[in-house]
Amino acid sequence: MIEDIIKIAKQAGVKILEYYNEEIEVTHKKDESPLTKADLAAHHEIINGIRSIDPNTPIISEESGVPDFDERKNWNKFWIVDPLDGTKEFIKKNGEFTVNIALIENGEPILGVVYTPAMDLTYYAEKGLGSFKQVGNDIPVRIFSERADKSSPLSMIESRSHGSQELEDFLQKEDLNIKERIKSGSSLKICLVAEGKADFYPRMAPTMEWDVAAGDCVYRNSAKEGQHPSELMYNKENLLNPSFILGF
Template identity: 60%
Template sequence: MMLKEIIGIAQEAGEAMLKIYNDAQDVEISRKDDDSPLTKADLASHHIIVDALKELDPETPIISEESGVPAYDERNGWDTFWIVDPLDGTKEFIKKNGEFTVNIALIDDGIPVMGVVYVPDKETLYYAEKGKGSFKQVGTEAPEPIYSTASTSDDELIAMQSRSHGSGKLVEQLKEKGLNVVKTIPAGSSLKFCLVAEGKADIYPRMGPTMEWDVAAGDAVYRYSAREGSHSSPLTYNKEDLKNGSFLIGLKDNVEF
């Protein structure tokens, strides 16, 4: 497939974002129709990624957070498509805490078969491909495989928690569902998937809504971090409404959310 090229595209977009991030004392913010924040970095990354994907793979359609979503009547016929979040964690970008990412994923027959998550401020790359596993690379170091083991609800669990959307009631909510959560780790953007994929946390519960482009690349990194085969995931793609409901990543058990 085109994994090497996709990694290069994500890194180029990340460098453009980082230039804006480092050059501006205050990040200039506008608002989208849903009142979510938008910066010049979102748009710069979007144009780099979409233009590069169109050149690299002109036959495959693209959904990007910043380009609008084609009507379902059109998308319903897509077997394969790219889905992109040019800047995941815009709130973290604005807060300048470094926890923002570039997310690019390839969806085939409803599942992510390739995913790249790049963390520009940390020069850290996570990537995965179906059948080949998940990897982490820091700076110019050699990539290393990452692994995770799906937990059970009886285990003592470390849970990821959204840094910007987290709830102080998360542990209580999870315990009500029979989960023995002993610790939470806050993080921004798709890093939450990646930290579960590399075994630094056991589960990532998401109580609020996300969009498919928020989760696809991180979902791929988690799915293919299994030592054999792939982990199951509750997330699906190219739904009529691209909004996801609540979900839980990292458990063998089926826990309803």
Template identity: 60%
Template sequence: MLNQVIKTAEEAGKKILEFYETDVEVITKEDDSPLTKADLAAHHIIVDALKEMDPETPVISEESGVPDYEERKQWNRFWLVDPLDGTKEFIKKNGEFTVNIALIEEGKPILGVVYVPAFEVLYYAEESIGSFKRTKEGNPVKLETSMFEAPGKASIVVSRSHGDDTTVEKLNSIGIEVKEEVPSGSSIKFCLVAEGKADLYPRLGPTMEWDTAAADAIYRYSSENGEKYSPLVYNKENLKNPYFLLGLNKEVNIEDW
């Protein structure tokens, strides 16, 4: 199944790049977020492929309607998709946008694929095998990194599109000194922590479950021993994520910051 999901993500990425090379027509959604024809084209490729491959399992995509919680709470397994994460980066043409497909079981991602079509970089993970990164130049490399232990000096991932001047102060309050900021777009931010290019990803801004699920799987299973701690839970009544701090070896209630 994982290989089929990877192939589907790559096909969606190929379609996205067809739009990327042209003038991007942008539509504004009800929540003021941008939408392009590339988002919709990738959505249809992925949803159609998942329904053919796994017809018994429901699919939620950012570009589809979300069933009522009364229906969803009966699900113990479903696909969660963001066909084009980082639409702002896509519009800016900086390449930092991704295709994201996750399989959720009992509230956590057990499989995740994150594809960066502009750079032909693939991240994938499955609970039973761990996390991997593949570039166009080489074979997949297993990701095995450690979690950050506070207090100490940390490099942090910061968003290119959603700045937050208070993050450094907040981290200082729990004994973490920021030694470096690593800017990135879309779900790549999770993957940078998973592969050790940054220690932490603090997020003090809004995200939805489909924004994080696939990359969260890459992060969770990028451990030498067992599963890394992630504060995120899936198929909540409200699909909006709380603020979070990813990469720390313990739970921190940053909602109180």
């Protein structure tokens, strides 16, 4: 199934890029987050694609609304999708936006695909089968990461567009030896930790489950043995995530 989901993510990426080189029209949702025609085009491509191969499993997409918890609480498996993660980066045209598709089972991601259309770069993972990076149509390469040692000099990756005072307060409190602060957008941040290009990713600003599920799957399965632990949980009554740190 992973090959099918990668194909769907890439097809959504094609839809997104149709709008990328044009003047981007931006509206705003109720929470003031930006919305473009590319978000909606990718959403429809993904929903139709998943339903064509898995018609019976529920789907939550950022652009389709969230069913009431009374309906969701008995789901043991569902898809969760962010059709265009990093809409602000898409609007800035810096390339750091992704298509995120994950399959959740019993509260954890068991399959995840993160596709970066502007870079033709794919990260993907399945529970127990490892994490991989694929550039274009090249042969996929297994990626690994190790949990960071807080006593060592550390490279930290952080959001390019969602900095917060809470993050600065956390860093001051922990008194970590930060040798490098890397900025990036979208789920690329989590994937760069999974790839070993950054030691850890602290996130104090708000995120939703669809923002992180696919990348979290890639991170968890980038361990050399077993899985990395992750504090992220899925199908909560409120899909808003608390602050989290990946890499420690």
